[in-house]
Amino acid sequence: MSDRRLQAVRGMNDLLPDELPWWQLVERTARELFADYGYQEMRVPLVERTELFSRSIGEHTDIVEKEMYTFEDRGGDLLSLRPEATAGLVRAAIEHGLLHNQKQRLWTAGAMFRHERPQAGRYRQFHQIDCEAFGFEGPDIDAELIQMSARLWRRLGIRDVRLRVNSLGTPESRRAYRARLVEYFGQHRATLDADSLRRLESNPLRILDSRNPALAEVIGRAPVLTEHLDPDSRGHFERFCGLLEACGVPYEVDPRLVRGLDYYSRTVFEWSTQALGAQDAVCSGGRYDGLVAQLGGEPTPAIGWALGIERLVALLQAAGGPAPGAAPGVYMVLAGERAEREGLALAERLRDALPGAGVQVNMGGGSFKSQLKRADRSGAAVAVVIGDDEAARGVAAIKPLRSDAGQQECGIAGLAERLAELLRRN
RNA sequence: GCGGGCGUAGCUCAGCUGGUAGAGCCCCGGAUUGUGAUUCCGGCCGUCGCGGGUUCGAAUCCCGUCGCUCGCCCCA
Numbered sequence: 432m433s434d435r436r437l438q439a440v441r442g443m444n445d446l447l448p449d450e451l452p453w454w455q456l457v458e459r460t461a462r463e464l465f466a467d468y469g470y471q472e473m474r475v476p477l478v479e480r481t482e483l484f485s486r487s488i489g490e491h492t493d494i495v496e497k498e499m500y501t502f503e504d505r506g507g508d509l510l511s512l513r514p515e516a517t518a519g520l521v522r523a524a525i526e527h528g529l530l531h532n533q534k535q536r537l538w539t540a541g542a543m544f545r546h547e548r549p550q551a552g553r554y555r556q557f558h559q560i561d562c563e564a565f566g567f568e569g570p571d572i573d574a575e576l577i578q579m580s581a582r583l584w585r586r587l588g589i590r591d592v593r594l595r596v597n598s599l600g601t602p603e604s605r606r607a608y609r610a611r612l613v614e615y616f617g618q619h620r621a622t623l624d625a626d627s628l629r630r631l632e633s634n635p636l637r638i639l640d641s642r643n644p645a646l647a648e649v650i651g652r653a654p655v656l657t658e659h660l661d662p663d664s665r666g667h668f669e670r671f672c673g674l675l676e677a678c679g680v681p682y683e684v685d686p687r688l689v690r691g692l693d694y695y696s697r698t699v700f701e702w703s704t705q706a707l708g709a710q711d712a713v714c715s716g717g718r719y720d721g722l723v724a725q726l727g728g729e730p731t732p733a734i735g736w737a738l739g740i741e742r743l744v745a746l747l748q749a750a751g752g753p754a755p756g757a758a759p760g761v762y763m764v765l766a767g768e769r770a771e772r773e774g775l776a777l778a779e780r781l782r783d784a785l786p787g788a789g790v791q792v793n794m795g796g797g798s799f800k801s802q803l804k805r806a807d808r809s810g811a812a813v814a815v816v817i818g819d820d821e822a823a824r825g826v827a828a829i830k831p832l833r834s835d836a837g838q839q840e841c842g843i844a845g846l847a848e849r850l851a852e853l854l855r856r857n
Numbered sequence: 858g859c860g861g862g863c864g865u866a867g868c869u870c871a872g873c874u875g876g877u878a879g880a881g882c883c884c885c886g887g888a889u890u891g892u893g894a895u896u897c898c899g900g901c902c903g904u905c906g907c908g909g910g911u912u913c914g915a916a917u918c919c920c921g922u923c924g925c926u927c928g929c930c931c932c933a
Contacts, residue, residue: 493931559933739933799891807893818891
């Protein structure tokens with residue numbers, strides 16, 4: 432591979448025909464799921480003013496500080512490729528008055544961009560499916576969102592995911608807890624690693640999340656977030672957990688589950704898996720009651736989740752099921768000049784008569800043998816064979832490719848009907 | 858930003874201690890006139906990532922560089 436050849440930008444993947452059926456399965460299933468729960472689709476730009484992201488995600492988060500694709504456009508505006516979907520959705524909902532005295536259940540899907548070092552399950556252009564609910568204060572909507580994701584796993588046949596939940600409380604109670612945490616870890620500086628010392632300044636809650644086993648003991652004795660919640664948040668969380676139990680969704684409370692984005696409050700959750708690599712979060716989200724007001728809207732409670740399509744697809748593939756690809760029903764083998772001349776028109780008539788069946792016509796000639804070989808490789812259920820002999824007699828040979836049934840001959844006039852019958856049986 | 862692994866045909870890879878490259882898959886053609894998915898034969902496909910060095914000679918050794926990949930950080 433010459434180094435002069437143009438390559439895709441690092442971390443931005445091409446999706447080839449082989450893997451696309453998995454994506455389509457995920458997207459189709461999600462679309463149906465949202466319809467079943469009364470969520471409406473919305474689409475917003477991939478590019479927003481940089482300020483939108485720094486104000487919502489948090490000025491001092493890694494995403495804003497070092498991961499955004501930011502540029503100045505020709506008019507001098509500072510813009511960024513969206514690193515996540517919520518901010519744009521909230522901006523649009525405010526801008527178009529969707530949150531004025533009304534509740535909204537919305538979803539969207541698309542590409543996100545973060546300039547991180549790629550690794551398994553983490554890419555610079557990645558894709559998420561997002562859903563958000565606005566205007567619901569109580570924990571019932573929290574539970575509905577979980578319920579919905581749990582159903583999505585069921586519909587996709589995914590089993591190896593587990594749900595962890597936590598509450599971050601209100602911004603005030605979180606600040607108070609944060610202070611206690613800084614005090615505690617401050618007293619144990621000697622046992623902390625470099626990363627955690629850095630986090631002690633920037634985001635002490637994230638120390639709880641550390642993967643370093645050497646820190647397990649200090650972290651284990653640290654003040655527990657759920658024990659420092661304000662009474663309202665505690666009540667909200669308890670009712671939320673009660674609803675999950677009532678719905679029969681298994682979960683575990685993980686007081687160390689904190690989220691990277693500043694706007695979260697109260698309920699947070701994450702579905703993770705052991706079937707993938709280090710990037711094990713498949714779907715996560717939480718409540719962000721303050722964000723709408725922070726971006727200039729009326730105070731509006733809100734909650735949402737995002738799932739990573741790449742990770743979900745990887746999970747489906749890891750489960751080892753067959754690729755959900757679609758094969759044509761019919762492959763037309765055309766041997767000889769006359770057959771080739773009449774084949775295209777015949778194929779159109781078949782498509783008129785058999786919408787959705789899939790009629791693929793052999794192109795570019797080739798020996799009889801290789802045409803049949805292509806018919807087989809295409810995955811088609813039957814081959815329709817027309818050579819000079821058949822063309823002269825006004826008939827076609829129908830050869831089933833996926834069963835032991837023998838080849839049969841059929842007049843062109845009745846071909847569509849005969850094919851319809853054959854394909855129905857498959 | 859920091860570490861580990863790897864870069865040989867479209868794909869998966871072999872090539873021991875240096876002598877200018879191989880296999881399987883794919884694709885094309887053939888094995889009694891027009892019948893695939895099993896078999897057999899033949900054909901097509903590479904400046905061995907790139908640049909430099911050592912050497913009579915380097916895919917093979919050394920240096921650099923680019924790329925891919927896994928992990929850390931962070932996150933979907």
